[in-house]
Amino acid sequence: MKFYNLVQQWFWYFIRNKNTIWTYKILKNCPTPPQKFIDMAQTGDRSLFGPEPESANYEPGKNPRLNRMLVKPGKAVTEPSVRNPRYELGPEFNNWLQKNMFSGFDETVVSISHKGDGRSFGPHTDRWRRYVLMYIVDSGGHNAKTTFWKEKYYPLIRDGGITINDYTNLVEIDSIVLKAGQWVILQSRILHSVEHIDNVRIAFQIGINDLSELERFF
Ligand SMILES: [Fe+2]
Secondary structure (H helix, E strand, C coil), X not given: CHHHHHHHHHHHHHHHHCCCCCCEEECCCCCCCCXXXXXXXXXXXXXHCCCCCHHHCCCCCCCCCCCCEEECCCCCCCEEECCCCEEECCHHHHHHHHHHCCCXXXXXXXXXXXXXXXXXXXXXXXXXXXXXXXXXXXXXXXXXXXXXXXXXXXXXXXXXXXXXXXXXXXXXXXXXXXXXXXXXXXECCEEEEEECXXXXXXXXXXXXXXXXXXXXXX
């Protein structure tokens, strides 16, 4: 497996460097969201925001994102995946976004993951959207690393809504430590996780399927 992983890693780094495929794009010269929303998110008071969005609703009792136990190679015990609840940001934020950045988004949410027992938000693809635009409010600590994976025998771009708890067949193909204040687009149909979370992690997340309106920030 080790040799296979090395070859895979080399291959995907090569492909990325040729710009054939990308995992994330940091945006430049984007406006900062109004401080009001940042303050609201940092109070941790969920009542300030809307309900959990429809995309977070699975059949009762069957949400695969809840209570995930992660299996990591070389570790004898499983570890819980960090919980990452999301709430609608609401019409005022959407208006600001429309006026200041672009209009072709679907849902806008704030995700607030409090430090729990685990240190990873486990590998998954997003459920509905092809890309997610994120504004990082709090990074989750200086080591919190957004990591992209390819599962052995599967294509790089996957269906939506996949969760993988066992890292054994995953090859890391890219990673980035995101900082507070950054705007970034993730290709969210590539398996991704956040590793080494040490602190509260808060992000505004905006679902998009078409990037054309945002190209001016690339
Ligand atoms: Fe995601």
